[in-house]
Amino acid sequence: MAEITLNWRRFMIVFGVLCCMGIIARIIYISLVAVLINRLSPRTPRNGLQDIVKSWKEPDGSDAYRFPWPEDFSRDIVPEACHSHNDYWRKVPLYEALAAGCVSIEADIWLEGNDLLVGHVKKVLKSSRTLRTLYIDPIVNILSNRNVSNTSEPIKEVGIFETDPNAAVILMLDFKTDGHDLWPVVLSQLEPLRQKGWLTYFNGIDIVPGPITVVGTGNTPFDLVVANSTYRYLFFDAPLLDISNSSYTVQNSYYASTALKPAIGRIWLRGLSRGQVNAMKIQIKAAGAKGLKSRYWDTPAWPISLRDKAWNTLVENGVGMLNIDDLISATRWNWDRCVVAGLTLCGA
Numbered sequence: 159m160a161e162i163t164l165n166w167r168r169f170m171i172v173f174g175v176l177c178c179m180g181i182i183a184r185i186i187y188i189s190l191v192a193v194l195i196n197r198l199s200p201r202t203p204r205n206g207l208q209d210i211v212k213s214w215k216e217p218d219g220s221d222a223y224r225f226p227w228p229e230d231f232s233r234d235i236v237p238e239a240c241h242s243h244n245d246y247w248r249k250v251p252l253y254e255a256l257a258a259g260c261v262s263i264e265a266d267i268w269l270e271g272n273d274l275l276v277g278h279v280k281k282v283l284k285s286s287r288t289l290r291t292l293y294i295d296p297i298v299n300i301l302s303n304r305n306v307s308n309t310s311e312p313i314k315e316v317g318i319f320e321t322d323p324n325a326a327v328i329l330m331l332d333f334k335t336d337g338h339d340l341w342p343v344v345l346s347q348l349e350p351l352r353q354k355g356w357l358t359y360f361n362g363i364d365i366v367p368g369p370i371t372v373v374g375t376g377n378t379p380f381d382l383v384v385a386n387s388t389y390r391y392l393f394f395d396a397p398l399l400d401i402s403n404s405s406y407t408v409q410n411s412y413y414a415s416t417a418l419k420p421a422i423g424r425i426w427l428r429g430l431s432r433g434q435v436n437a438m439k440i441q442i443k444a445a446g447a448k449g450l451k452s453r454y455w456d457t458p459a460w461p462i463s464l465r466d467k468a469w470n471t472l473v474e475n476g477v478g479m480l481n482i483d484d485l486i487s488a489t490r491w492n493w494d495r496c497v498v499a500g501l502t503l504c505g506a
């Protein structure tokens with residue numbers, strides 16, 4: 159009987175010591191991860207755009223959200239060749255992408271009555287979330303407050319981004335309903351931007367750059383894009399896999415895009431194969447030779463290490479624009495430090 163009690167006590171002591179050690183190890187591990195994240199996390203620059211992102215409110219239906227104009231609007235933001243995929247899904251449309259330095263922004267538009275509603279599927283559309291309230295009005299507000307150089311000024315002195323006055327912002331409109339019905343409404347909504355000379359246009363000979371370039375995708379009707387041979391300010395998102403078609407030129411298109419899988423096949427965990435990289439190089443080059451920017455959507459999102467490998471491969475091979483969902487990981491993190499020793503440190 160005494161022996162059993164002794165064994166039991168020994169067991170309890172060993173168990174207690176092991177538990178303590180486990181707890182200590184856990185605390186050390188958690189603090190190490192916290193230190194790593196803290197050390198490697200990119201700093202958020204302080205500027206007006208960040209303040210707007212913090213205080214932004216949903217448009218109330220009659221007007222774009224207004225805020226006191228910050229003088230340091232885009233201070234220290236370096237514009238980057240990234241495309242904010244389904245931008246309207248973010249907590250703060252437009253401004254979050256600009257604050258990250260992404261120069262391309264995507265909005266899905268639906269013709270409902272006489273207005274253009276923005277959303278991914280028809281069911282979630284709201285009458286207060288329109289192309290005007292979420293994008294056009296805020297862009298007009300930014301360009302007028304910054305006195306941004308328009309198309310008639312060959313040497314641009316002021317742009318949206320303080321660090322690069324020549325950086326244009328691409329507004330990509332994904333036409334969700336019938337393209338021919340949408341077309342006149344889209345053009346009329348772009349009027350405030352066009353009248354001020356803020357839209358990049360084709361004059362029959364050259365592209366005249368402005369602070370905003372509008373690109374149509376989805377049901378955008380190519381026949382209407384090219385209908386006027388001397389004046390265009392809505393450019394096409396050409397199919398990258400059909401880019402040898404002589405119809406697509408820099409005079410009517412801006413992007414040449416494709417989903418990744420049909421372009422190079424399935425991607426496995428170890429990243430892109432040599433054959434896949436070569437195929438991609440040829441596609442990117444073909445778009446570049448026509449003066450178009452290549453863009454791949456549906457690139458791997460998970461696991462993060464694979465996502466970052468794919469991003470690295472695309473950028474190393476000169477992709478025109480990186481299509482992204484996670485703005486902060488894409489623009490501020492050093493991608494090689496996103497995953498350290500199997501730990502994912504940057505946003506999912």
Ligand SMILES: *[C@@H]1O[C@H](CO)[C@@H](O)[C@H](O)[C@H]1NC(C)=O
Nearest residue numbers: 228229302303304305306316
């Ligand atoms: C923009 O121009 C207006 C009128 O010319 C001027 O009052 C304002 O200070 C300018 N703003 C900036 C940011 O230069």
Ligand SMILES: *[C@@H]1O[C@H](CO)[C@@H](O)[C@H](O)[C@H]1NC(C)=O
Nearest residue numbers: 307308309310311353354355
């Ligand atoms: C473009 O900017 C110039 C110089 O600031 C100005 O004179 C001109 O009126 C502007 N054009 C338009 C269409 O607003």
Ligand SMILES: *[C@@H]1O[C@H](CO)[C@@H](O)[C@H](O)[C@H]1NC(C)=O
Nearest residue numbers: 362384385386387388389390
């Ligand atoms: C093209 O656009 C210009 C400027 O709006 C206009 O004057 C011209 O008539 C248009 N041409 C055609 C063929 O529609």
Ligand SMILES: *[C@@H]1O[C@H](CO)[C@@H](O)[C@H](O)[C@H]1NC(C)=O
Nearest residue numbers: 380381400402403404405406
């Ligand atoms: C080239 O593209 C145009 C415009 O989309 C299309 O109408 C035409 O059929 C295409 N040509 C070929 C050979 O695929």
